Every structure is written in C-alpha cells, then in structure tokens.
Amino acid sequence: MHALDASLKLEPLSEGRYRGDPPLAYWNMVGPYGGISAAIALKGVLDDPRCQGEPLSLTVNYCAPVRDCPYELVVENDRTSRTTQHWSIAMRQPDPNEPQRTTTTVRALAVMGRRRDVWEAAVGGGPPAVPGPHGLRSRKGREGIRWFEHYDSRFVDSPMKTVDPDAPVVSWVRDHPPRPIDYPALAALADTFFPAIFAKRKAVMPIATVSMNVYFHATAGDLSAVGDRFLLGVSRSSVYRGGFFDCESQLWADERLIATTQQIVWYRE
C-alpha cells in the first residue's frame, strides 16, 4: 500500500465521525506536513456516504499542532443543493495539558460540486514553457523531514541559485513512488511548493502555514487521464509583511490547469 493511502485511512465511528492514526510517514519537523492534513480533511468528506459531486474547493486552517496520537475527524454536511454541497470539517485530539479535553487542531471547509458539460475556456496562455521533468534532478530531502521522501520534486531552476529571487518557483512534482492522482493526492500536492521566502532571503527560516485554500479545476476523468505523471507547479508570493506572507500557485497537468491554490504563512525573521 502506498504511504499516502495508509496515511489517509479513516475508521468510521458513526455518521460524520472517524478515528485516524497520526500520519507519521508524512511527518514534518514537529507535526504532520500541512498537505497531508488537507488530504485527510478532504478524505473525510469523500468517504462519507452523503457525499455528492466532486471537490470544488477546500480551505484548511492549521489551528494547533497535531500530535503523534490518534485523532478524531468530524465532518458536518452544512447543505446540499442541486449543484453544490457544503461541508465543515474538524480534526480533534486530546489536549496535551488536560487529556479529558480536546483541542481542535485543524478546521476546514470543503465544497463539492456537480460539474456539467457547458461552455469552457482557459485564459492566460497555459503553463510556462520549460524542460520536461525527466532530464532534471530530484530535490534532495533534509534529515528528519519524512513527508518529503514521498514526493519527487524537480526544480526547473534552483530558486536558491536563481538570478532573480522574485521569479516564480517552477517545479515538477508527483507522489513517490508514482501513484495515480486523485483529489486527496492533489490536495496534498498543493502544499509541496518550495517557499519563495527562502529564495528571497537566501536562507531557510522558520515558517508555518496558517491557512491554505485549494480550488480544484479537474474532473475525476481529468485526473484519471493524468494518472501518475508529473504535475508542473508555478508558485509566487506577493507580500511579506508583519510576519505573514501570501503564496499563490498553480498546478498544471499536460497544459491543463487542474488546481489553483493559495496560502497565508507565518514567518520568523
């Protein structure tokens, strides 16, 4: 079983309630990689028998550190209409100081939608023209960063060496080992981008995602057609101010925009 599938396994407890094990294979330094928490939140909706349609949007707020103990995931169906379905999601764990109380570690909103066969268009000229992934080197991970072992990410130009530190970070990425993409995998991939602030400051510094937003622009059929091939990611930040910066990114598969994603991220000088 792929580490991603093992990490997204949810044990149903009752309607809208699951128990899950901490996704240790996707651990970052002091807790899970943000993308895996996003994928877990979405998986909770997709596993629910009431779920209708395909993911349209996902917002994930990282409220408190997720600990290496089991969690409860609660998904609430706020509304179902003909075209959309709204969900609220909470991940909870026992409070480390008062185990009889729970802490909300992750809060999320998801919208599912019924896509229809209507007029379509893309704007803005497609992804940047760059060399394909197969001649490029995979990024090396860092000691102790487990989640990165499960991705194959390849820079078109190393952002730490580039002449223009404000240039968008362009990279190819897929699960490692390769795994056919689905919506939870896409949600997790949306958090793999190299932080542009490291290039801007020519240094690695403490950062933490506060909130992440993903808009899905692909049907399940589109994702099947992508299979396990590389996605092209393009990412940029606009403003670093007051200890928080934004990040706006696109994920492309074969000239087709399949997700746009944004974050607001805490940084320490």
Place this chain on the structure above:
Amino acid sequence: MHALDASLKLEPLSEGRYRGDPPLAYWNMVGPYGGISAAIALKGVLDDPRCQGEPLSLTVNYCAPVRDCPYELVVENDRTSRTTQHWSIAMRQPDPNEPQRTTTTVRALAVMGRRRDVWEAAVGGGPPAVPGPHGLRSRKGREGIRWFEHYDSRFVDSPMKTVDPDAPVVSWVRDHPPRPIDYPALAALADTFFPAIFAKRKAVMPIATVSMNVYFHATAGDLSAVGDRFLLGVSRSSVYRGGFFDCESQLWADERLIATTQQIVWYRE
C-alpha cells in the same frame, strides 16, 4: 449612519451568538450581496470580546440563499495562540419549508494574527500604472441591484468594450458615500469586482459565488492611512470549466497591496 455600518449591526445574545437584521440595503437580486455576508461574518469575530489581533484571512462559503428575515450569527473560537487566533462562523436562519428547523446559510473561517515589526518586502512591481479615478466615470448600477448603490466603482477600461477580453479587469472602487475603510469594509470591497466572464462572453449571465477567500495584508494603521480614498482592484479568471470558474484579485491602496482575494463561482451557460 452609513448603510454599511447599519448593515453590520449585530445584537449580542450570549457569548459567541448574535442576532442580526437582513442587510436589505446590500441586497442583490435574490439575496444579499456576497461581500456583505463576508463582512458580517468578520464583524461577528471583531465584535467578540475574546478577539485578539487583526484579520489575516477569511473564507466564506455561500451555502444557501439568505432570506429577508433576521439571522443568527454564531462565532466559535477554535484556538488562540501567541501569534494567531482561529474562528469558525455560521449564519443561520429558519428553514423556509420547516420553520422550526434552521438552515446554515453562510459558513466561514477567519484567522486573526498579531503582526510584528519584522523584515518586509513586496514582490512583483506594484499595481498597474493607470489613470487615477477622478477623471473616470462611475459605473452605473442596474435596476433592483441595491448593493451597487453603496459603491463607487470606476473602470479604467470598460471590460465589455475592451479589445482583449482576457485582459485583467482594472477598476477603482470605494464605498459610496465615501467611508473610512476598516476590515469589514475591505472584506465587502473584495467582492465588488466585475465578473471577467461577462467580458469573455460579451454577455451577462447567471453566476453565483460558491466560496470566497480574502487574505488581509494591511495593519489597522495602514487602513487608517488609506481613509476613504479609492482602492485599485485588479482581477482575472484562469479557467471556466464544468460550470465553475475561478477569480483571483488584488486590492491596492497607494501602491501598497492591502488584500489578495479569490473566488470559485458557479456559472450557467
């Protein structure tokens, strides 16, 4: 009292609970303008005595039509840490078919943050160089669209007449009559953008925001300095597909990026 302030008046019922009147002054065709619902959600957090810091992010999901009857607004403080504070928000009204039940009409997440005096930078060269607002004409409203009466919006180039229908829509906007900007006003302004799909298709068609996300990049001091002057908005869409399109926009005040905002929007052909 400005119509915005009248529309954001919340009567506290108990901790985290308010009663509000429907914001009829900001009514759209069949319910309130999405931006006013976003502002109400944020106001509920800002009015709460537990609220700490300044808005960093706001995500608003439009679950069900808001009716012209009083609503209950519930704000839940999910977590407070030294740097951030996480909130969940729900607007509820009696179900039109079963009045003893309630419908969740709006669901939102907000993050507050403590901004610090640290290294700052802006990336990407500032707003487009365009003529100032004072020589441009105000957009005319349409019969029955009440919310638009409370904004003064001025196109740099009319998107319905522009040569390139894929060009970003650039416009000046402020409250009308002018009102010193604050965070709820900024949240509401983030939804004023002219939908690029109308320019793309050279026709007005039914659309509805499904989810809206706002990242705030301004301190309260920055907003005080802006006062009641015009903001410059730049907005574009990337993909129209399956009955939903995205929209990504920036709001600038005096060369300073004060908000970035995104939407996913339903459209009918």
